Amino acid sequence: MPHLLPLEDAIRRVLRRSRARRRGRVPLGEALGLRLSRAVRADRDHPSFHRATLDGYAVRSSDRAVGRDPLEVVETVFAGSTPRVRVRPGRTSLVMTGAPVPPGADAVVRREDAVLLRGGAAVVLKTRPRAGDGVHRRASDAKRGAVAVPAGTVVTPRVTAVLAALGAVRPEVFLPPRVAVGATGDELRPASSRGLGAAAIRNSNGPTLEALVRAAGGVPLCLGSAGDSEAEILALVRRGLAAAEILLLTGGVSAGDRDLVPPVLARAGVRKVFHRVDLKPGKPAWFGANGRTLVFGLPGNPVSAQVTFALLAAPAVAAMSGNPDPGPALRPARLEGGARRNGARTAFLPAAVRRDREGRLVARLLPWNGSGDYVHFARAGALVRRAPRAPAARDGAACEVLLLDPGA
C-alpha cells in the first residue's frame, strides 16, 4: 500500500498554508458573518450624554424635598431635544426615555411614582432615588476613542447594532476566500441533463461543493466540468487558478488509468504537498499550492468528496476567513448501538445525531452502501471517527463526532 499521510498531519499541512490575506471594506449589510480585520473604536462617547432610561422626573438625589414635598416642574425634555434649564433644589424636569438628563440632576424617578399637582405644574415624588438611578451615564459603555469592537470579532446582528451606532457603515473585514469548483470525468453531464445514457451521470459534486463552500463561509465560483483529457483539465485548472484563492477539483486523483489530475496540476505549476491520506472514505485526496492559491484534488465519489471537504478544505476556508480556530472540530459523543471493529484506515462513518436530556451528543451509525451512496449519506447529521483497527465498540461507548451542519 502506498504511504498514507496521517489525517492530523494532512490537516496541519493545509492549515499552515491557509492564512487570511484579503481584507477590504464592505457595506455593513454585507458584513454579517464576516470577521473584523481591524478594531472599531468609539467615534464619540457612548452614550454621548447622560441619558434618561425611563419616562420620569429628573431630580437632584441630595434634594431633601424629593420623596416628600412638592417640586416645581420647570421643563419637559424629549428625546432629541436639549435641556435648557438647570435642575435646582425644589425643582424637577419631566424627561422622556432617551432624552438628555438636564444639568444639575443626577437621577430620574419614574413617572408612575409621581402625584401631579396643579395639572402637572408641580409634582410630589413618592420615592427617593439614589444618585444614578434612571440615568445611563455618558461614556459608561465606551469612551470616545476606546475599542468598542475588537479585531477578529464575527459580525453578528448584535455587533451590527454597535457598528451602526458608531457610524461604522463600511467596516474592514477579512474577505472570504473565492473558491473555484471544477469536476473532472468523461461520464459527467450537467445536473440539469435529461435523457442520460446508461453510463453517464449528473455532475452532482459541482453543486454539492458550491453548497459546502457557501456553508463554510467561502464564495464559490462554478467552473463546470472537464472530460478526462489533459487538455480539458488543464484549461479548467488555469481558469480556476486565475480566479480564486482556493481551487477544488473532484475526480481523477485515484489510481485509475484516466486519473490525470495530479500530472496536469504539476504541469500547471501547482506544487504537491501531499497525495493520499489515512482516511476512509477519501484516501486519494491530493493537496498542493500554486503560489498562494491552494489546490485540492478531492476524490470523485460523492461521499468521499464531501468527507474530504469537511476534514481538509472547510478548515482552509475558515482559516482564510480569519477564523483562529478553524477546525475540524471533533466533539465527544456517545455511540448508541455500538460499532463493528474498524479496518486499517481512520474511518469517518455517517451517523444520525441528537442530544440527550443532559444536552450531550448521541450518535447512531446509519446503514449505507459506501462512498458512492449519496442517498443514505444525506440522512446523516454527523460523522463518527473510528481509529485504525479500533475494536468493536459497545452500545453507549465514548466516541468523537464531526457535526456536518454545525450551525443547524
Ligand code: AMP
Ligand atoms: P474518480 O475519483 O474520478 O475515480 O471517480 C470515482 C467515482 O465518483 C466514479 O464512480 C465517478 O463516476 C464518480 N464521480 C466522479 N466525479 C463525480 C461528480 N462530479 N459527480 C458525481 N459523481 C462523480
Ligand code: MG
Ligand atoms: Mg474519474
